[in-house]
Amino acid sequence: RCRRLSTEAPNMIRINKLTLLVVVLVCWCCVTGIKVDEQLRNDKNQFAKSSNVASTRVAPRPSSDSILGPMPKHATNKSASLTEDEVLKTRAVVADVSNSNLKSTINEKRAEKCKEKCPANIKDCCRYAIAEKSCHNATDDPVSYFVNPSYPSEDWDSSFCDFRVDIKNRNVCQLRLDLEEFSLRGPHKYLGSCRQDRLIISTTLPNGIGITELCGNNSGQHLYFPVDPKAGGSSVSLMMMTSLSSRYVWKVRITQIDCTADPQSVAPTGCLQYHTSLSGTIQSFNYAGGMYQSGLDYAVCIKRSVNTCRVEFQQVPGSTFGINSMEGASLEEGIGRAGEVSCDLVTHDYLHIPGGMLDIGEEIFATTGNVEVYTPTAEKFCGRSLSGLAIQEFAEKIKINDPLGAQDNITIATPVTTYASGPIIVRFHTDSVTVRERDIGFSIAYQQLGTGCNKNKIRR
Numbered sequence: 347r348c349r350r351l352s353t354e355a356p357n358m359i360r361i362n363k364l365t366l367l368v369v370v371l372v373c374w375c376c377v378t379g380i381k382v383d384e385q386l387r388n389d390k391n392q393f394a395k396s397s398n399v400a401s402t403r404v405a406p407r408p409s410s411d412s413i414l415g416p417m418p419k420h421a422t423n424k425s426a427s428l429t430e431d432e433v434l435k436t437r438a439v440v441a442d443v444s445n446s447n448l449k450s451t452i453n454e455k456r457a458e459k460c461k462e463k464c465p466a467n468i469k470d471c472c473r474y475a476i477a478e479k480s481c482h483n484a485t486d487d488p489v490s491y492f493v494n495p496s497y498p499s500e501d502w503d504s505s506f507c508d509f510r511v512d513i514k515n516r517n518v519c520q521l522r523l524d525l526e527e528f529s530l531r532g533p534h535k536y537l538g539s540c541r542q543d544r545l546i547i548s549t550t551l552p553n554g555i556g557i558t559e560l561c562g563n564n565s566g567q568h569l570y571f572p573v574d575p576k577a578g579g580s581s582v583s584l585m586m587m588t589s590l591s592s593r594y595v596w597k598v599r600i601t602q603i604d605c606t607a608d609p610q611s612v613a614p615t616g617c618l619q620y621h622t623s624l625s626g627t628i629q630s631f632n633y634a635g636g637m638y639q640s641g642l643d644y645a646v647c648i649k650r651s652v653n654t655c656r657v658e659f660q661q662v663p664g665s666t667f668g669i670n671s672m673e674g675a676s677l678e679e680g681i682g683r684a685g686e687v688s689c690d691l692v693t694h695d696y697l698h699i700p701g702g703m704l705d706i707g708e709e710i711f712a713t714t715g716n717v718e719v720y721t722p723t724a725e726k727f728c729g730r731s732l733s734g735l736a737i738q739e740f741a742e743k744i745k746i747n748d749p750l751g752a753q754d755n756i757t758i759a760t761p762v763t764t765y766a767s768g769p770i771i772v773r774f775h776t777d778s779v780t781v782r783e784r785d786i787g788f789s790i791a792y793q794q795l796g797t798g799c800n801k802n803k804i805r806r
Contacts, residue, residue: 481507500593507586519605527597532562538640538780542589556644562632570613617647630787638787648770655799660761668786669728696726698773701766733760
């Protein structure tokens with residue numbers, strides 16, 4: 347028996363070692379499995395949190411089968427903090443978020459997570475970040491920025507850069523585009539039309555505002571575009587087409603205007619631009635670039651104050667003025683007012699100020715006192731000066747096509763005054779004939795006045 351036990355002992359030891367090894371393996375698997383399962387749960391929770399954040403902060407992108415292809419790696423999606431002035435300007439659209447009735451104007455999740463309150467003088471207001479997005483992107487935010495891919499740096503690539511604004515609020519009837527920075531190649535010097543570099547805007551409504559594309563240097567300008575408030579879920583497409591010919595940069599602020607909540611910000615129908623101050627400056631597109639586009643026909647509107655009885659228009663001191671008159675006509679005929687034939691034809695370039703008259707000073711009468719003297723209503727203006735006065739003094743310059751200098755323009759920049767009632771509208775019309783040296787454009791200061799409207803006026 348002892349011999350048998352001594353023979354079986356090694357086998358029993360081997361069995362016990364095998365059993366122990368199996369037990370160790372089972373325990374190791376159990377512990378590892380628990381850790382793996384815990385890690386999977388953590389990853390799942392983390393993914394869910396990330397998805398929720400993305401769904402509340404990032405606007406949906408177009409599908410991968412977009413005609414312009416997938417979103418490039420350099421496309422941006424940055425955020426900019428809303429300043430105090432911007433809060434004041436956009437309050438009716440995005441603020442007052444503590445009022446549950448107005449939460450529909452912005453993303454509710456964003457409203458619930460407001461961390462930065464507005465200044466104390468603005469009640470129930472919340473600052474939020476405005477997203478900056480670039481090519482092949484989309485947004486439904488009430489306020490957003492569309493920028494070039496390398497902004498704030500310039501780019502120099504040939505590309506098609508599209509951006510879509512989705513409008514989900516049925517009360518939104520207009521988009522306002524503020525061109526905070528906008529520098530593209532200017533129009534063709536012989537044709538007057540934009541070359542490869544241009545901004546094209548497409549809406550759900552027919553474009554009846556007198557412009558289909560924009561190019562050149564237009565920083566500081568703004569545009570209004572109508573959208574269909576009844577459509578619900580409509581969109582507006584912005585397309586930037588660029589080439590290798592020159593560097594470019596843009597930063598466009600896009601504001602969806604709620605016509606019910608903020609009717610004071612709504613531009614009158616048909617107005618491409620809308621000014622609401624008592625005084626300001628109206629400037630032609632690409633004025634800084636030295637040449638306006640051909641084929642334009644748009645209206646610039648000014649909100650009339652209740653006390654306004656007259657409006658004065660005058661060239662900005664030191665600025666140049668050039669609106670091409672009828673091709674082949676005597677240059678003397680086209681300078682200034684529409685009483686000359688060159689500015690009177692519908693098919694040529696002119697600036698239309700309804701009821702516009704030239705103020706040529708005062709004449710003293712013994713019996714009646716001071717009497718202001720005006721020219722007959724001119725309304726349409728073109729040539730080398732807004733007023734067209736003192737033109738004989740510069741006749742020789744004009745005949746040899748010598749551009750008038752800044753001092754010349756100051757001398758002849760007499761104000762144009764309109765007493766017309768109703769909306770204040772300035773219309774700019776250009777034809778297809780381009781002469782670069784004359785198609786300079788204008789920079790005009792306007793001022794609404796509530797006095798000086800009861801004087802006796804003599805028209806010459």
